[in-house]
Each structure stands twice: as structure tokens, then as C-alpha cells.
Amino acid sequence: MNPHSDMKIVDSWGKNASQWTAAVREGQIESRKLVTDKAIVDAVMSHSPESVVDIGCGEGWLVRELASRGVRAVGVDAIPALIDHAKAAGGGDFLVMPYEAISHELVEAQFDVAVCNFSLLGKEVVESLFVAVPSLLKPGGVFIVQTLHPVVMNGNSPYVDGWRGGSWAGFSEEFVDPAPWYFRTVESWRTLFFDSGFALREIHEPVNPKTGKPASIIFVGESEI
Numbered sequence: 001m002n003p004h005s006d007m008k009i010v011d012s013w014g015k016n017a018s019q020w021t022a023a024v025r026e027g028q029i030e031s032r033k034l035v036t037d038k039a040i041v042d043a044v045m046s047h048s049p050e051s052v053v054d055i056g057c058g059e060g061w062l063v064r065e066l067a068s069r070g071v072r073a074v075g076v077d078a079i080p081a082l083i084d085h086a087k088a089a090g091g092g093d094f095l096v097m098p099y100e101a102i103s104h105e106l107v108e109a110q111f112d113v114a115v116c117n118f119s120l121l122g123k124e125v126v127e128s129l130f131v132a133v134p135s136l137l138k139p140g141g142v143f144i145v146q147t148l149h150p151v152v153m154n155g156n157s158p159y160v161d162g163w164r165g166g167s168w169a170g171f172s173e174e175f176v177d178p179a180p181w182y183f184r185t186v187e188s189w190r191t192l193f194f195d196s197g198f199a200l201r202e203i204h205e206p207v208n209p210k211t212g213k214p215a216s217i218i219f220v221g222e223s224e225i
């Protein structure tokens with residue numbers, strides 16, 4: 001298997017489903033507790049949605065959080081073990097579905113908001129997902145993406161798009177075989193929205209109070225299709 005590929009990303013997440021579930025549920029990821037969980041919930045709730053699809057939902061924390069605020073949410077993810085954990089905890093409907101299979105027909109509903117919280121890691125499947133998302137949205141619906149901040153995460157690498165090796169630095173030793181990810185510059189994220197028929201309505205850069213640096217970047221696109 002190509003170590004820098006969309007297929008390898010799903011393969012790696014399949015090996016880390018229980019470790020990831022524990023990390024999220026035990027609050028092991030400091031930046032999430034300090035900044036990014038609240039940032040994505042606020043970004044979604046600011047659109048007062050009745051319905052949300054959480055794409056790459058993992059073990060389902062965001063669906064549960066939105067359900068506690070009266071929002072009907074559906075989570076989808078490629079990894080059956082993560083969806084099993086999500087279903088066991090409840091809070092919404094959960095479907096096993098790789099991004100390449102997502103379409104209006106498959107999800108059988110339209111939503112006020114589609115959200116991806118740190119779940120857009122690959123290249124071609126992410127590009128095809130952007131093309132599919134408008135069909136999941138009601139008129140006026142928005143697509144909200146939280147991702148690693150390209151400037152902060154770039155380290156000493158050239159600031160150009162490309163595959164990067166994965167790392168579980170900062171996570172427990174139980175994690176194995178880190179997933180690669182496809183780095184995009186801020187301009188490339190903007191182009192991805194634009195080329196898929198979205199107008200980019202908002203960009204947020206939530207700051208980690210401990211480091212003083214952006215913990216993430218959040219894009220909010222409105223479909224114009």
C-alpha cells in the first residue's frame with residue numbers, strides 16, 4: 001500500500017479506533033479541551049441548525065454534543081469500530097461510510113450544516129467529498145471545516161501542498177502506524193471551497209491561550225450551487 005495515500009489513511013485509522021476513542025473520551029488531547037472543541041461547537045451553533053451531518057465523525061462526540069443542544073445530527077465515518085463506539089454512546093444516527101461513497105442518495109436527507117472536525121486528511125477523496133457536499137445541504141446550508149492551521153503545522157517544510165508523514169507525538173504509546181496526511185496551504189483550502197461552488201463566508205483562527213498560536217483554522221463555506 002502506498003504509504004502516502006488516501007487508502008493508507010483509512011487503513012491507519014482502522015488500527016487506532018479504540019485508542020482514539022479513549023483519547024477523545026478521556027480528554028487526553030489538551031488543545032481540544034482548551035480551544036478546538038468549543039470553537040467547532042460555537043461555529044456550528046452560530047448557524048442555528050436543526051440538522052447536521054458530521055463527516056468523519058470518529059467516536060461521535062460532536063454528534064452527542066449537538067444532540068444535547070437540541071440538534072438532530074447524523075455521523076458518518078469509514079471505520080466500523082468507531083461507528084460501533086459512537087452507536088453505543090448514542091445521541092444520533094451513525095453510518096459506516098467512506099467519503100467516496102457519500103452522496104445525497106446514500107445519506108437520504110439534506111442538512112442545514114455539514115461539518116468536518118479534523119477529518120479531512122487526504123487528497124483525492126477530500127476533493128471528491130467537496131464536490132458531493134452541496135447535494136447534502138439544504139438551500140443556504142453551510143459546510144464547516146476545522147483543520148490543523150497550515151502555518152502553525154508546517155514546521156520547517158516548504159509552504160506548498162503535499163503529502164506529509166504522520167505522527168502520534170503527544171498521544172499515548174498505544175497508538176500505532178500513524179496516518180499520513182495531505183498538507184494544504186490556506187490558499188489551497190480557499191481554492192478547494194471555491195472550485196466546489198462554495199462562497200467562503202467566514203474564517204476563524206482560534207488561539208491556544210497556552211501557546212499564543214492558532215490551535216486550528218475553521219472555514220465556513222456556503223454552497224452557491
Ligand SMILES: C[S@@+](CC[C@H](N)C(=O)[O-])C[C@H]1O[C@@H](n2cnc3c(N)ncnc32)[C@H](O)[C@@H]1O
Pocket residue numbers: 009010013024055056057058059061062076077078079082097098099100116117118119120121122125
Ligand atoms: C482526527 S479523527 C477526527 C474524528 C472526529 N471528527 C473528532 O472530532 O473526534 C479523523 C476521522 O476521519 C475519518 N476518516 C478519514 N478518512 C476518511 C474517509 N476517507 N472516509 C471516512 N472517514 C474518514 C477517520 O476514520 C477518523 O474518524
